[in-house]
Amino acid sequence: MNLVTCRASISLDGFTAAPNQSLKNPFGEGGMSLPQWQFETEQEGRSADAKILRQAGEVGAYIMGRRMFGPGTGEWDQEWTGWWGPNPPYHAPVFVLSHHPREPLTMEGGTTFTFVTDGIESAPEQASKAAGDRKVVIAGGANVVRQYLAAGLIDELLLHIVPVTLGAGERLLKGVGGLKLNPVEVVASPTVTHVRYRLS
């Protein structure tokens, strides 16, 4: 199996999104401070952030939860092709966890969506076969990341620790106790602290 990794921008008080996430506010209302470090990384003093972002882009395949791909939890609306329009930003095979079968979808720009109905263990296996020698990324949402962490199916967690507090929102690690990790790489930038952990 390929390396299975997850990355998230997380506030100092543990949130990966502010309250009231929506299509218009994917990081919640007031949560844009979380992804902000990823912008304008070509500016002076931002080379560490730029390098982290470049490395993060080298992905062989993605895994995501049902609600990250589309609304509802029941049978699929066959017209629904994701939130992102005809050319989604993944440009790689994407495996969508679902309780409802659906034929694969091929989009523009190299993104394909394959629907996985036989459990969370199956997705990393299918994604590994599709990823070549590149890593498999758990794209989210946070509930899917928690399921994979609790099941011991994540090899690596890359946290971009953003020096703000949100006070409320979605907690990446809520209820996932008992993990022991090893910090294998720490990259300090003036804006964010990047820590790459190996799960042990």
Next chain:
Amino acid sequence: MNLVTCRASISLDGFTAAPNQSLKNPFGEGGMSLPQWQFETEQEGRSADAKILRQAGEVGAYIMGRRMFGPGTGEWDQEWTGWWGPNPPYHAPVFVLSHHPREPLTMEGGTTFTFVTDGIESAPEQASKAAGDRKVVIAGGANVVRQYLAAGLIDELLLHIVPVTLGAGERLLKGVGGLKLNPVEVVASPTVTHVRYRLS
């Protein structure tokens, strides 16, 4: 006023203590993984942790909450001299926040306890006068740290980010939203990631 700082060992999911804190288990049941990095720092590969610990020890005065010094919330039991016996581990002036006045206490080893009844703003002023050119440390508990953060009275927060998850316990930053910090120093060790933040 002197630099007012606070330091805490914090789990990756944001806890500074596991559930059920007590005199026997000051970090809660199962929470000893939090302070663990402070031990055996003379061993090979631990020089970064040793340096951080040495710097942290250079304290001019401490501020602590009522419950960190003693039980209850009412009038003082005049016989009570703290949890630590005749020679407390502070070896410096300690200012205890309380709603009830009490005469100062002088202990062995250089520790004095002064009881501050005129509000949280008063303690940093009194502590600064006592601290010489050294820093003032908010010793805890977490509720006191949160009050000082919310009031904008902390200059610096040093977090020792311990790579474990506890799942439950006391959250250092619970309900303290809207902070913006600057990571001014990051020290990576194999055991813990130390980040020193300036409050802005």
